[in-house]
Amino acid sequence: MELMILLSLIGAVCSADITAFGQFMISRPIFCGPLFGYILGDIYTGLWLGLIVEMMWINAIPMGVSVPVDLTMMTILSVVWSCTAFQGCQEAAIFALALAIPFAYLYSEVDLGGRLFNTKIMHWIEKGIEQGKEYRITQGIFIGLFLFILRAGIAYFVFFIVGGIIFKQVYSFLPYEVVYGLKKAWYYLPVFGFGAVMYNFRNIKIPFLRK
Amino acid sequence: MAKRVSTRLFLRTFFIQSLWNFERLQNIGFLYVLYPVFKQLYPDKEKRKAVLLRHIGFFNTNPYMANIIFAMVINAEKSIADGDEKSVKKPEMIKAVMSGPIAAIGDSFFWGTWRPFVSFIAILLTILSVNIFDIFYIWIAPVAFIFLYNIVHLAFRYWILFVSFRLDEKMISLISKLEISYLGDMFRIIGLVIILTAIIFYFESFGFMPTMHLYFFDYTMPEALIFGIILLLSFLFGKFKPVIMFYCAILFSFILGYLEL
Structure with a gap:
């Protein structure tokens, strides 16, 4: 249980990096995947899952008012579920990733609610400034950050436990053919990833040939 | 004031999106970053209140490039605090005019070019460490990713803050002279070479010949x-x-x- 709380806290800090604090890219799957893999004793699975997510969602970044799916949560959930239940099992790791995606989408909705609540905090700060309570600016920033980490942390904790149970139960009942297919997916999902990455180069220009 | 305030201000810029909201986006983050400067420029509480309310409107830009606007707004506010009444509308104008263009530059360079480029290096290192080198070196890819990304990102954010303080309005012409699209194309060409190398190494291990791994692409392809x-x-x-x-x-x-x- 203590480990789950600690992992939830680290996960929440990584998720906060997406928009709320710094943007040092510790939230990117290629970093947070192996980080959680290392903590749980299987850096290889963490790195490989991180690699798949990083490549397939290479262009997903929050810009303006768009809130893309939380790739950090997707990666961390799959690494934690697979490393705690079936460590070193590649087919289980791929199944964990497939199961983590709906949870990440669910969290995006929760995050949306949080951002709507931030508007209320913003109005509270505005009122404070009008009343001469300037300290509300600093308070508001830290309340916003605290609430972000709190809701992400709670979501991680609940998803680790609930999702972990679902993952173990469903995976145990998968037929042999499906498990065999998932084992194959471990090797060819990066190929799909290469496809996503190559999309980046669709309108490449050679600088020295430009007028 | 520059150096002492700037270091504090630089650390505060990491919080620009901590209270991101759908109505006015980064407005509170903007106030939080500049609050120590406003406190120094406007010791009178009533004057400061007016300035804070003036700046609480909509604000949105790329968080890395925002440092340019912070520096230019501080310079403008300094002129206003010194009694230059002509500059009263300048901070709002800077925010309105600069936010969009510099956001486009920041998004296209940092998130459209530099981050994918560093990811490509990490992808290649992962494939090399898993298949070619010893598995012991597997940690190199994530460490290289975070190190390479941040050494450029942090240095740029810090540098641009000080340069913008010094150059002020000349910063606009400096930005327009920067060949961001040229730089972007160069990184994309190098990135393409890196990814093609990664693809070759990947299929060398899993594709063109039977290997000790599970072989999937090994036959007739x-x-x-x-x-x-x-x-x-x-x-x-x-x-x-x-x-x-x-x-x-x-x-x-x-x-x-x-x-x-």
Whole structure:
């Protein structure tokens, strides 16, 4: 249980990096995947899952008012579920990733609610400034950050436990053919990833040939 | 004031999006970053209140490039605090005029070019460490990713703050002279070479010949066909969302499993 709380806290800090604090890219799957893999004793699975997510969602970044799916949560959930239940099992790791995606989408909705609540905090700060309570600016920033980490942390904790149970139960009942297919997916999902990455180069220009 | 306030201000810029909201986006972050400066420039509480309310409107830009606006707004506010009444509308104008263009530059360079480029290096290092080098070196890829990204990102954020303080309005002409698209194209060409290398190493391990690993692409698949498949997938990624492509891949794996291929 203590480990789950600690992992939830680290996960929440990584998720906060997406928009709320710094943007040092510790939230990117290629970093947070192996980080959680290392903590749980299987850096290889963490790195490989991180690699798949990083490549397939290479262009997903929050810009303006768009809130893309939380790739950090997707990666961390799959690494934690697979490393705690079936460590070193590649087919289980791929199944964990497939199961983590709906949870990440669910969290995006929760995050949306949080951002709507931030508007209320913003109005509270505005009122404070009008009343001469300037300290509300600093308070508001830290309340916003605290609430972000709190809701992400709670979501991680609940998803680790609930999702972990679902993952173990469903995976145990998968037929042999499906498990065999998932084992194959471990090797060819990066190929799909290469496809996503190559999309980046669709309108490449050679600088020295430009007028 | 510059150096002492700037270091404090630089650390505060990491919080610019901590209270991101749908109504006015980064407005409170903007106030939080500049609050120590306003406190220093406007010791009178009533005057400061007016300034804070003046700046609480909509603000949105790329968080890395925002440092340019912070420095220019501070310079303008300094002039206002010194009694230059002509400059009263200048801070709002800077925010309104500069936010969009510098956001476009920041988004296109940092998130459209530099981050993918560093990711490509990490992807290549991962494939090399898993398949070619010893598995012991597996940690190199994530460490290299975070180190390379941040050494440029942090240095740029710090440098641009001080340069903008010094150059003020001249910063606009400096930015317009920067060949960001040229730089972006250069990084993309190098990135393409890195990714093609990664693809070759990947199929060297899992594709062109039987290996000690589980072999999937080992039989009857020529190199040209492999690259053709990747280009086809690239085309499909342009048409469909990554999540759809991911589940199609999983569905494909089930079919392969049932066919025992």
